[in-house]
Amino acid sequence: MAVGTVLAAGPAAAAPQATDRVDGAWRSDGYDTVLSIEDGQLREYQTTAVSCLPTDTARLTGHGDQGSVTYTGDDATVYRIRPGAGGARATLHFDGSVGDRTLRRLPALPGKCAKTAPTGKLATFDVFWQTFEENYPFFAAKKIDWQAVRDRYRPKVHDDMPDSQFFALLREMVLPLYDAHVHIDAGDTGSFGQSRPGTLIPSSTLDQQAQRFIEQHDLGDTQLRQYANGRIGYAELPDGIGYLRISGFGGYDKDSPTYARNSAVLDQALSEAIRPGLHGLVVDLRINGGGSDALALQVAERLTDHPYFAYAKRARNDPATPDRFTRPQQVRVQPAPDRFRYTGPVAVLTGGETYSAGETLTQALMQRPAKTVRIGQNTQGVFSDVLERRLPNGWAFGLPNEEYLTPSGQTFDGDGIPPDILTGNFPQEITAGIHDSAFTQALAALRGHDR
Numbered sequence: 525m526a527v528g529t530v531l532a533a534g535p536a537a538a539a540p541q542a543t544d545r546v547d548g549a550w551r552s553d554g555y556d557t558v559l560s561i562e563d564g565q566l567r568e569y570q571t572t573a574v575s576c577l578p579t580d581t582a583r584l585t586g587h588g589d590q591g592s593v594t595y596t597g598d599d600a601t602v603y604r605i606r607p608g609a610g611g612a613r614a615t616l617h618f619d620g621s622v623g624d625r626t627l628r629r630l631p632a633l634p635g636k637c638a639k640t641a642p643t644g645k646l647a648t649f650d651v652f653w654q655t656f657e658e659n660y661p662f663f664a665a666k667k668i669d670w671q672a673v674r675d676r677y678r679p680k681v682h683d684d685m686p687d688s689q690f691f692a693l694l695r696e697m698v699l700p701l702y703d704a705h706v707h708i709d710a711g712d713t714g715s716f717g718q719s720r721p722g723t724l725i726p727s728s729t730l731d732q733q734a735q736r737f738i739e740q741h742d743l744g745d746t747q748l749r750q751y752a753n754g755r756i757g758y759a760e761l762p763d764g765i766g767y768l769r770i771s772g773f774g775g776y777d778k779d780s781p782t783y784a785r786n787s788a789v790l791d792q793a794l795s796e797a798i799r800p801g802l803h804g805l806v807v808d809l810r811i812n813g814g815g816s817d818a819l820a821l822q823v824a825e826r827l828t829d830h831p832y833f834a835y836a837k838r839a840r841n842d843p844a845t846p847d848r849f850t851r852p853q854q855v856r857v858q859p860a861p862d863r864f865r866y867t868g869p870v871a872v873l874t875g876g877e878t879y880s881a882g883e884t885l886t887q888a889l890m891q892r893p894a895k896t897v898r899i900g901q902n903t904q905g906v907f908s909d910v911l912e913r914r915l916p917n918g919w920a921f922g923l924p925n926e927e928y929l930t931p932s933g934q935t936f937d938g939d940g941i942p943p944d945i946l947t948g949n950f951p952q953e954i955t956a957g958i959h960d961s962a963f964t965q966a967l968a969a970l971r972g973h974d975r
Contacts, residue, residue, distance in 0.1 A: 545591055545607040545611060546561050546593050546605050546607050546614060547561050547562050547563075548560075548561060548562075548629055548630070549561075549629070549630040549631075549632055549633045549634075550614060550627040550628065550629055550630060551571075551627065551628050551630055552616065552625045552626070552627055552628075553625065553626040553627075553628065553839075553841055553850050554625070554838075554839030554840060554841040554849070554850045554925065555625060555659075555839060555911065555925065556570060556571050556572055556655065556658055556659060556911075557569065557570060557571065557625075558571050558576065558630070558633070558634065558637060559616075559627065560633050560637075561595075561605075564583060564584035565581065565582070565583060565584070566581065566582040566583070566584075566595040566603060567580075567581050568580045568581070568582075569633075569637050570655075570913055570914060571634070571637070572651060572654040572655055572658055572843075573654055573658065573843055574650050574651060574654050575636070575641055575647075575650070575651045575654070575916070576634055576636040576637035576639075576641070577641055577651070577914055577915075577916065578637070579914055580597050580599070580601065581597065581598070582595035582596055582597040582598075582601065582603055583595060583596060583597075585602075588604065588606075590606055591606065591607055592604055592605060592606040592607075593605050593606075600781050600782050601618065601619075602618065602619040602783070603616060603617075603618065604616070604617040604618075604619070605617075605627070611629065612628065612629050613626060613627060613628055613629065614626075614627040614629070615627065619782075619783040619784070619818075620783035620786075620816040620817075620818050620819070621816075621817065621818065621909065622817045622818050622821060622837070622855045623837050623853045623855065624853065626850070641916045642916060643916045643917050643918075644683040644916075644917075645681050645682065645683050645685060645690050645917070646678075646681050646682070646683060647916050648690075648915045648916050648917045648919070649677070649678060649681045649690075649693075649694075650678075651915055651916055652694055652697075652915060652921065653670075653673070653674050653678070653697075655913055655921075655923065656670060656698075656923060657670055657674075657843065658840070658843035659839075659840050659911060659923060659925040660701075660840070660923055660924070660925065661840050661846065661849075661908075661924070661925060661926070661927055661937075662701075662703070662924075662937055662938065663846065664846065665937070665938055666700075666701060666702075666938065668700060668701065673697055677693055677696075677697055680693060681693065687710070687713045688713055688714070691708070691710045691713045691714050691716075691919075694708055694710075694716075694921075695708060695714075695716045698716075699718070702718060702719075702720055702721060703718075703906060703923075703924065704717070704718065704719045704720065704725070704879060704880075704904050704905075704906045705880070705906040705908060705910050705922065705923065705924040706718075706921075706922065706923050706924070707910075707921060707922045708919065708920075708921045709919060709920040709921065710919045711918070711919065713919075719876070719877075719904060720876060720904055720905055720938075720940070722876060723875075723876030723877060723904060724876070724877055724951055725877075726771070726772075726811050726812065726813035726877050726879060730811055730877070730951065731771045731811050733954055734810070734811045734950070734954060735748065735757065735769070737953075737954045737957075737960070738769065738808075738960065738963070741959060741960050741963075742767070742960050742963045743759050743761075743767070746759045746760065746761055746762070747759060748767075748769070749796075751776075751789070751792070751793035751796070751797075752775075752776035752777075752789050752790060752793050753775060753776050753777060753778055753789075754771075755770065755771050755772050755775055755776060756768070756769065756770050756771075756776075756790070756793045756797075757769040758793070758796065758797040760802075761967075763803060763971070764801060764802060764803035764804070765802070765803055765804040765805070765806065765967065765970055765971075766797060766798070766802050766804070766805045766806065767805075767806045767808065768797050768798075768805060768806065768807050768808065769808040770807070770808070770809060770812060770823070770882070771811055771812055771813065772812055772813045772814065772815045772881075772882075773786075773790075773812075773814065773815030773816045773817075773819040773820050773881040773882070773885075774786055774815035774816050774819065775815070776789035776790060776793075777789055783816060783818070783819075786816065786819055787818070787819060787822060790819055790822055790823075791822070791863075794822070794823065794826050794863075795863065795864075798826050798827075798864060798865075798866045799864055800864060802866055802868060803868065803970070804868060804869050804870075804871070804970030804971070805827075805866060805868065805869070805870045805871070805970075806870075806871045806873065806963070806966045806967075806970070807823070807870060807871070807872045807873065807889075808873040808963075809872065809873060809874055809878045809882040809885065809886060810873050810874060810875040810877060810878060810900060810950045810962070811875075811877045811878075811950075812877070812878050812879060812881075812882030813879050813880070813882075814879040814880025814881040814882055814883075814906075815880070815881045816881060817855075817881050817884045817909075819881065820881040820882070820884050820885035820888070821834065821855070821857060821884075821885070821888060822860070823885055824857045824885060824888045824889060824892070825857055825858055825859060825860040825865075826860050826863060826864075826865055826866060827865065827866055827867070827870060827889070827892060827894070828857060828859055828865060828867060828892055828893060828894065829859050829865055829867050830859065830893050831856055831857060831858050831859060832856065832857050832891050832892070832893060833854060833855075833856055833857075833891055833931055834855045834856060834857050834884075834887065834888035834891055835855050835884065835887050835888065835891075835928045835929060835930060836852035836853060836854050836855065836928070836929040837852065837853055837855060837908075837926050837927065837928050837929070838850050838851065838852040838853070838926065838927055838929070839925050839926045839927075840925050840926075849927065852929060855888075857888055857891075857892075867894050868894065868895075869894065869895040869896070869897075869969075869970055870889065870892070870894070870895070870896045870897075871896075871897050871898075871899055871965075871966035871967075871969050871970055872886055872889055872896060872897070872898045872899070873899055873900045873950075873962045873963065873966060874886055874898055874899075874900040874901065874902070874903050874941065874943060875900045875901045875902075875903070875949070875950045875951075875962075876901055876902060876903070876904055876940070876949075877904065877950070877951065878900075878903040878904060878940075879903075879904045879906060880904075880906055880907065882903070883903045883904065883905075883906070883907055883936070883940065883941060884907055884928060886898065886903060886941050887907070887928060887930070887936065887941060890930075890941070891931070897944050897945065897966075897969050898941070898942075898943040898944045898945070899943055899944065899945045899947060899962045899965045899966050899969065900943050900945075900946075900947055900950065900962040901943060901946065901947070901949060901950070902939060902940035902941065902942050902943070903936070903940035903941045904940055905936060905937055905938045905939050905940035905941075906924060906937065907924075907926070907927070907928040907935070907936065907937060908924030908925060908926035908927070908928070908937075909924075909926060910922040910923070910924060911923055911924065911925045924937075945965050945969070947961040947962045947965055948961040948962070950962060
């Protein structure tokens with residue numbers, strides 16, 4: 525999830541009544557998070573049944589409608605908090621996210637949050653295991669007995685074991701999940717991330733290889749114009765079919781990481797690509813590393829004249845009950861105002877290297893009112909925002925804790941979204957230097973005849 529925005533104007537001392545309404549301690553429904561807000565400062569705590577670790581801080585930077593208050597962290601993360609009636613609840617929104625979190629007021633900061641957490645390996649193991657136990661939604665679907673994992677590995681942990689051995693143990697615990705949204709960052713000791721078997725992790729090298737292949741095999745004499753720091757490419761074929769390639773939803777301006785700037789750059793790129801006269805549009809998401817769901821939806825908003833349901837999202841919300849979640853929040857596609865909107869046929873190219881926000885865009889386009897066909901192979905199968913966590917020893921890790929639901933309540937986590945038309949493996953076609961089967965099928969579908 526990419527977050528951030530331009531800092532709101534105005535002195536922090538303005539509208540004291542608004543800050544009074546959000547000052548205090550709050551616990552989030554889902555997400556294992558506690559916030560402490562006081563004197564224009566916000567402090568975030570990551571909690572489990574066995575831990576409370578202070579993490580990010582933010583400062584008061586502005587006020588908005590309905591008594592909302594904005595806090596901005598040093599990493600450009602923006603917290604927008606809107607107090608509810610009565611003061612017992614509030615709503616938290618992160619810029620760049622498509623959902624909100626419900627906050628419930630606490631009488632005080634939990635006592636364990638005021639204590640220094642032990643940093644030994646056994647304490648670190650317990651926080652790591654407990655965080656997955658309370659938040660990971662997919663153990664049953666993946667046939668993983670997480671309690672048995674604890675029983676197997678915890679006896680092997682001792683505080684004088686080498687860091688390299690401890691890192692290898694944590695890695696071995698989560699390896700069978702084959703979840704691209706699970707990662708470990710152990711600093712100089714090592715890092716861990718993986719993709720679903722048979723797929724690759726998107727990288728700049730793979731992206732550049734794909735671009736060269738497309739220019740050589742698909743576009744002929746048509747030039748691929750580059751936008752958004754090279755993350756978006758566009759070309760229009762001689763018969764009026766557009767080709768829009770997106771390798772990620774974020775990183776569009778190397779000098780500004782904010783969501784607002786990313787959104788503005790994307791808006792400009794889409795305005796140059798999606799214009800009157802298109803007879804069809806290929807949206808290529810095959811090498812897409814994900815990013816901000818809000819930016820992904822910004823693309824869908826240019827491809828409809830009618831609002832529609834995209835998906836609903838919910839988070840695990842009971843440490844002891846894996847099938848209890850927060851209330852699903854509906855996410856809808858709203859036609860982009862004051863912009864040209866293309867409503868003709870669209871072919872979406874996907875593959876195992878289509879990750880996260882690339883998948884949520886694919887899921888949103890499945891519900892698009894106009895003709896839309898998916899071509900390629902199953903997406904990666906990771907939709908949730910990554911719940912970024914820290915460990916007592918200073919290491920960091922991430923995991924998913926949300927489900928993205930279709931109108932019928934289905935999820936595509938694990939196996940990914942299947943295509944309507946199955947074609948060859950795109951990275952293998954790049955390596956072999958053969959024809960681009962998905963692109964060929966897309967042109968045939970848009971032109972209405974076989975080639």
